[in-house]
Amino acid sequence: MEKENKLSLLKIIISFLLFLLGLLLRFDYVIINKILYFGSYIIVGYEVIWNALKHIIKGNVLDENFLMTVATIGAFAIGEYPEAVLVMLLYEIGESLQDYQVDKSKKAVEHLMNIKPDYANILENDKIKKIDPVKVSVGDIIIVKPGEKVPLDGKVIEGESFLNTFALTGESVPKRVFPNDDILSGTINTSGTLKLKVTKKFGESTVSKILDLVQNASNKKSKSENFITKFAKIYTPIVVGIAILLMIVPPLLIENTNFNTWIYRALSFLVVSCPCALVISIPLSFFCGIGTSSKMGVLIKGSNYLEALSKANCVVCDKTGTLTEGTFKVRKVESNYLEKEELLKYAAFAEYFSTHPIAISLKEAYGKEINPKNIKNTKEIPGMGTSSLVFSKSVLVGNEKLMEKYNISFEKYEGIETVVYVVIDNKYAGYITISDEIKRDSFEAVRELKRVGIENVIMLTGDKEDIAKSVAKKLKIKEYYANLLPQDKVSLLEKITQNREYGNVIFVGDGINDAAALSLADIGVAMGAIGSDAAVEASDIVIMTDEISRLAHSINISKKTMKIVRQNIVFSISIKILVLLLSAFGITNMWIAIFADVGVSLLAIMNATRVMMYKEK
Numbered sequence: 001m002e003k004e005n006k007l008s009l010l011k012i013i014i015s016f017l018l019f020l021l022g023l024l025l026r027f028d029y030v031i032i033n034k035i036l037y038f039g040s041y042i043i044v045g046y047e048v049i050w051n052a053l054k055h056i057i058k059g060n061v062l063d064e065n066f067l068m069t070v071a072t073i074g075a076f077a078i079g080e081y082p083e084a085v086l087v088m089l090l091y092e093i094g095e096s097l098q099d100y101q102v103d104k105s106k107k108a109v110e111h112l113m114n115i116k117p118d119y120a121n122i123l124e125n126d127k128i129k130k131i132d133p134v135k136v137s138v139g140d141i142i143i144v145k146p147g148e149k150v151p152l153d154g155k156v157i158e159g160e161s162f163l164n165t166f167a168l169t170g171e172s173v174p175k176r177v178f179p180n181d182d183i184l185s186g187t188i189n190t191s192g193t194l195k196l197k198v199t200k201k202f203g204e205s206t207v208s209k210i211l212d213l214v215q216n217a218s219n220k221k222s223k224s225e226n227f228i229t230k231f232a233k234i235y236t237p238i239v240v241g242i243a244i245l246l247m248i249v250p251p252l253l254i255e256n257t258n259f260n261t262w263i264y265r266a267l268s269f270l271v272v273s274c275p276c277a278l279v280i281s282i283p284l285s286f287f288c289g290i291g292t293s294s295k296m297g298v299l300i301k302g303s304n305y306l307e308a309l310s311k312a313n314c315v316v317c318d319k320t321g322t323l324t325e326g327t328f329k330v331r332k333v334e335s336n337y338l339e340k341e342e343l344l345k346y347a348a349f350a351e352y353f354s355t356h357p358i359a360i361s362l363k364e365a366y367g368k369e370i371n372p373k374n375i376k377n378t379k380e381i382p383g384m385g386t387s388s389l390v391f392s393k394s395v396l397v398g399n400e401k402l403m404e405k406y407n408i409s410f411e412k413y414e415g416i417e418t419v420v421y422v423v424i425d426n427k428y429a430g431y432i433t434i435s436d437e438i439k440r441d442s443f444e445a446v447r448e449l450k451r452v453g454i455e456n457v458i459m460l461t462g463d464k465e466d467i468a469k470s471v472a473k474k475l476k477i478k479e480y481y482a483n484l485l486p487q488d489k490v491s492l493l494e495k496i497t498q499n500r501e502y503g504n505v506i507f508v509g510d511g512i513n514d515a516a517a518l519s520l521a522d523i524g525v526a527m528g529a530i531g532s533d534a535a536v537e538a539s540d541i542v543i544m545t546d547e548i549s550r551l552a553h554s555i556n557i558s559k560k561t562m563k564i565v566r567q568n569i570v571f572s573i574s575i576k577i578l579v580l581l582l583s584a585f586g587i588t589n590m591w592i593a594i595f596a597d598v599g600v601s602l603l604a605i606m607n608a609t610r611v612m613m614y615k616e617k
Contacts, residue, residue, distance in 0.1 A: 161190065346390055346395050352378075381405070
């Protein structure tokens with residue numbers, strides 16, 4: 001891109017020098033002046049003429065290239081050589097400045113492209129071999145040396161280090177990792193050597209998904225961008241038709257008029273009619289908005305979602321893993337007739353195949369190796385728990401609803417912690433209490449969401465009423481719903497989205513059971529670092545830092561972007577109409593028309609890039 005910019009600048013300089021010679025030098029032979037002007041014109045205008053011809057062949061006749069070509073050739077035909085050259089020269093200057101601004105804005109997202117790894121150090125037979133990350137399989141052992149990018153998602157099996165996660169999450173503080181920690185591809189190892197066991201293929205890894213999100217973000221156009229596309233298709237034929245009428249009708253109706261005067265006015269009309277300001281600045285505004293948000297660790301999958309975000313007035317949050325840490329810890333084990341260690345053992349075995357945070361906490365509390373051969377017929381009952389055969393004994397592990405489903409007589413726990421009941425061979429064996437902590441970021445998140453104009457913050461959870469009430473009270477969330485199964489969350493979200501008083505509804509979740517709700521909401525937001533693959537795939541926005549407070553910044557960015565988009569639409573169309581009218585009545589000449597067209601484009605582009613000046617407060 002830098003080479004192209006230098007070439008463009010060289011063309012402008014040479015063209016301008018020839019143009020200047022044609023203006024300043026007086027030759028006895030007029031033909032020399034014409035050659036200078038024509039040379040200057042071809043140097044900066046050949047691409048525009050070539051593009052116009054290509055588009056005519058393809059059937060896309062009425063675009064800015066066509067308008068510029070017709071206007072300048074017409075100016076040559078009536079002897080207005082300097083003005084014809086100036087049209088192309090200023091157009092090329094404007095395009096070059098536009099390209100510079102576009103390149104500058106792209107850098108906001110380009111840092112994400114740098115996270116793509118070039119190679120992976122795979123360990124085979126105690127030897128390190130560099131290979132393409134695509135060829136690495138799940139379960140392979142790779143080595144990440146200091147200064148290298150982590151090529152694939154994996155688990156640390158040896159070594160300690162600090163990871164630079166800035167390109168991935170926007171966080172400048174290095175993250176320390178130890179053995180058994182899961183780490184994401186795209187981060188940079190800054191200190192010690194790490195040995196990793198690969199957990200995902202390259203195509204399924206975090207870095208691959210982020211690159212795909214960034215590269216495809218422009219494919220999903222907002223209503224504003226679609227409006228500009230439709231507007232240009234209708235607008236261009238109309239202005240060409242008016243220009244033709246302006247060139248033909250007045251000379252036929254007005255006596256003693258100069259035919260060349262009306263051709264000149266029609267050509268000026270064509271020059272100023274180019275919709276460049278809208279066609280370039282509107283998509284650029286959205287690109288800048290998406291780029292600015294990505295720098296803060298929030299990936300928006302398309303400009304349509306950025307626009308929808310600006311109209312949101314309700315945020316619905318899942319509790320576990322979104323507002324709370326999602327890292328449960330066993331607090332208490334109470335057994336009826338077994339040893340407490342034995343009760344915990346049955347619970348851990350029964351939950352062995354589950355990836356739910358509660359199941360993970362039970363296995364961590366047990367802390368011993370679990371042989372899956374001793375577990376059979378495991379069934380996960382959504383929103384209730386699990387049913388398994390452990391050591392040939394029927395084991396139920398779950399909540400109150402599971403007990404009611406199987407008609408088990410049990411002692412109801414009255415505390416506010418999450419409780420897991422254990423049943424062995426249809427006999428109530430005891431309970432285990434587990435608690436989760438509210439994220440420190442959640443307090444700021446609720447406060448910031450209200451500050452940026454989100455009037456309704458709603459919490460949904462499968463936990464019981466007491467826990468939900470306690471969390472909601474601490475976070476100052478007025479509306480919450482507890483004891484929800486996954487299908488209950490979907491049904492409730494359907495009712496919320498149908499309430500138009502809420503405006504666009506944002507749903508924030510992280511688990512696999514949130515995928516349906518994420519798809520149903522007007523805007524689905526997934527917690528990317530700890531969220532499940534299904535949740536990230538189903539969402540429209542991904543928060544890579546797992547800090548929900550970042551969402552408030554993205555809402556602010558979306559509102560600023562839409563304000564700038566509206567400003568550019570009104571400003572560009574207003575100036576166009578004014579100068580078109582002045583050109584039609586001969587009040588302005590082609591020089592003014594050129595400056596108005598290029599000037600409006602540049603002002604609109606500079607206004608679009610203001611989005612990138614957004615800073616966290």
